[in-house]
Amino acid sequence: MDRLDLDRLDLLSFVPFRLNRLAAEFSNALAADYARFGIDIPEWRVMATLGMHDGPRSANYVVRCTRTHKSRISRAVGQLTELGFVEKLESDDDRREIMLQLTPKGREVYAELLPLLLAREEKLLSCLSKEQVKAFGDILLNLEQSLGLMNCQQ
Numbered sequence: 049m050d051r052l053d054l055d056r057l058d059l060l061s062f063v064p065f066r067l068n069r070l071a072a073e074f075s076n077a078l079a080a081d082y083a084r085f086g087i088d089i090p091e092w093r094v095m096a097t098l099g100m101h102d103g104p105r106s107a108n109y110v111v112r113c114t115r116t117h118k119s120r121i122s123r124a125v126g127q128l129t130e131l132g133f134v135e136k137l138e139s140d141d142d143r144r145e146i147m148l149q150l151t152p153k154g155r156e157v158y159a160e161l162l163p164l165l166l167a168r169e170e171k172l173l174s175c176l177s178k179e180q181v182k183a184f185g186d187i188l189l190n191l192e193q194s195l196g197l198m199n200c201q202q
Contacts, residue, residue, distance in 0.1 A: 077172055081164045085157050086131055090116055090124040092161075095133060095150065097200060099158040104137050104147040113200040133157055 059065050075089050082092045093114040098105055107125065111118045125148060128134035133154030139145035150158060173181050 074169075074172060078165055078168055081168060082161055085161070087128070087133075088124075090114075090120045091128050094121060094124045094128055094148070095154060095158055095161075098134065098148055098150045099155070099162070100200065104149040106139065107146045107148055110148065112198055115197070128154070 078092070079089055082088075087095065093116055094110055097110045097113050107118070107121060110116075110125075111121050114121070116124075125134060125136070125146075129136060132151055134148055135151050137147040137149065139147050173184075176184065
């Protein structure tokens with residue numbers, strides 16, 4: 049079937065569909081590692097975002113960085129707070145803004161999970177050569193920048 053056939057979509061060659069499938073499979077593969085700590089995908093996204101930084105970050109920052117709906121982030125933060133992995137703080141600049149940071153217990157879990165998740169990522173990418181992994185990372189960065197996605201490292 050020609051990709052330009054306007055009568056029907058070749059879903060398996062449609063990049064948004066393919067990226068979504070890959071993202072779902074990668075997330076599910078990683079989920080087994082953090083599920084043993086009682087957390088799921090949105091909760092891990094919060095922890096991963098906070099774990100990249102030493103100081104607190106706003107809940108809105110986590111929403112923008114993860115591209116996850118604020119209601120899901122709010123529920124994830126509630127669960128992580130109950131588990132003692134995340135604490136909420138008042139913002140020095142705006143009392144209405146909720147600031148989040150990993151607790152010492154949350155940092156321990158993050159530190160324990162990080163090597164496991166990086167090893168699983170390496171295994172998932174093992175079907176690619178080192179050059180392909182680098183090229184894939186470059187392509188992802190180009191796509192992220194073209195879509196105006198924020199740099200979460202800042």
